[in-house]
Amino acid sequence: MNSKYMFSLAAVIVLFLLAYIGVAGIGLYGFFGIFIPYAAAFIFAVGVVYRVVDWAQSPVPFRIPSTCGQQKSLPWIKPASFDNPACNGTVLIRMILEIVLFRSLFRNMRFHFNKGNKFSYEWEKWLWLGALAFHWAFFVVVIRHLRFFTEPVPVCIQWLESLDSFFRLEFFADFVQVGLPGVFISGIVLLAAVIYLLLRRMLIPQVNYVSLAADYFPLFLIIAIAVSGIMMRYFTKVDIVGIKEFTMGLVTFHPKIPEGVGSVFYIHIFFVSVLLAYFPFSKLMHLAGIFMSPTRNLANNSRVKRHVNPWNYPVKVHTYEEYEDDFREKMIEAGLPVEKELTTNGG
Amino acid sequence: MANNKQIYDKGKVVAGLVIFVFIVLSPFLYNLGKAAPAPELKLTDKAKAAKECVLPKEEMKAGHMQLLDLWREKVVREASRVYVNTEGKEFAMSLSNTCLDCHSNKADFCDRCHNYASVSPYCWDCHIDNPKEISDAK
Incomplete structure (x- = not known):
């Protein structure tokens, strides 16, 4: 037991009860639905x-990319263009690969003692994969889900749906029937992956140690x-046409509460609403943060280009020439070398 | 430095934000000025006369696909062809001969909701819309 994840779990249960009591108990359909x-x-x-x-108001005057390979150098040294990008073009490729493939997670490693006290590194790909x-x-x-918010449904979304239900998973038992409507593999992968990521946080001691309630809450919420x-x-089955009528009402600004749609639907949209509203206040902002990371989105060109700190204020300086002007006579008297001789000015 | 707040890399940041806002608004923009009323189903005279389907209307609306899947399982794997509903009425478990007998108007009945909800069932990969048309043609 851990107070951090128990707190998050309790929060999600309270949200569930709020929506359930609000809809099934008090009948606040308009409030929870619209x-x-x-x-x-x-x-x-x-x-x-x-x-x-x-974030954009924080200046990033200097190049601070995390470099993961050879910097661009002499022509006969092969640079790691994407891991140590020298120009904006390769930065773009680095960013796309990071956002689409999570290359930085792919580098994840586990450290442990091997055979007594021999320190060793181990490939750890499960976090990346999960x-x-x-x-x-x-x-x-x-x-x-855009099929609920578009009419007619664009062809590309229909393609995605047919691709998603490509594996016609079917399962029959006395108590349950799965197969129609077609099973969307993405939903199952999502649930399995989020449960894995949650268990990882709970069960691996080091990860558990650095996890806070704010890490568990979105995981529980997404599971819900x-x-x-x-x-x-x-x-439980719902009237899908009634739901689409409702969602179309939302996006065309003519919201109308559907009839005969069970409270599971309202609980579902309440959870989604909470996730959306929680988003800007939370670590979920990594959605935008990944684009704004100076350790990723800057070219490593400090040796090629001079970057001036924008908040450098003008400093009052006293140059050597001015110093010599002040003390020239005394310097000559003391026998110190001067750059300009005294004789040049008549006074 | 409170007085010189500014957005650094303004062009890129603003471009990114415009794309973000556009994505968020896209469902609203896509449907701008469109009214998308729920499809209205037409019942055939035969279906109107029968008044009741195999199960109550609400259950059929939400769960007809599961019923059909169950029927297929029963007929194909267990060779049991008779379905008894909650009221004790018996039906032959057949999409072509029972369901499509009353609901012979696929375009005005099945397709309307399926298209609206973007569902493309594979029933009609095998089952022809209305078996009667075929038997008449023979």
């Missing part, structure tokens, strides 16, 4: 822009979102 989603979307958009503008699976699955899930979504699609 007001909260709009407010959350607004907080998300404005909050992210605010944070980014705030993070990659999680983020890509989440991305696919978000994109395919995934579980409620999977519940609706495969188990």
